[in-house]
Amino acid sequence: MQAKTNFLKLSLLILLILNTNSMNAQNNINESHPLNVQQQCIVSIAALTAVGDIPHLKTQLNQGLDAGLTINEIKEVLVQLYAYCGFPRSLNGINTFMILIEERKAKGKIDVEGEDASPIPYEANKYNTGKQTLQTLTGQEEKGPKTGANAFAPIIDTFLKEHLFADIFSRDVLTHQQRELATISVLSAMGGTAPQLQFHLAVGLNIGLSQAQLIQIFSIIETHIGKQQAQIARDVLSSMAK
Structure with missing residues (x-):
């Protein structure tokens, strides 16, 4: 009986060590892979679109296609950006790409x-789909009453x-990582968005x-x-570690 107990303990210890080593290896891979x-190209396209630098944007769009990004992937980046830098900059980027x-x-x-976007299964309703996507991005379950801007102006939460x-983040033309690359780039390029940048940096890490x-x-x-x-963007990231 004692031998069996010791064997189980040893087995659990081995599994723990293997799991820890696997996690450490994955972290090392992420850190070492630029x-x-x-x-x-997604980063530069998003940033240049955000500030309206059309001549340099055109150069980076060209490089993006040469690097193997599909037309629909780049279009999807440019479309998403309207939610962060407005329709005018997004439309200017799309027209430049055309x-x-x-x-x-x-x-x-x-x-x-x-590939084009697949139909989005909204299940019960669109709000719950978006809420679930947000929880996946943040790694946190949303509980309790609304706070901050979402409580003050509930329609913005909707x-x-x-x-x-x-509607946007559920489209599968881009991965969540690609979307966050674009979002972080836009918020880094624009001024006065430190709180939003901090949020999306945390999402990116998650x-x-x-x-x-x-x-x-x-x-x-x-x-x-x-x-x-x-x-400014570096300072925001540094402040998150304090």
């Missing part, structure tokens, strides 16, 4: 259209859940982006937008 070329595609066609370049996190990858985003922001905005 953003790939496609991810870097022109670029035609120019590439004229040069004989064939770009992959890519818009966020039903439109941003149900869904598998590493701190090293977030810091790489800020380096891209520094290259394409400027040192000041990049440093």
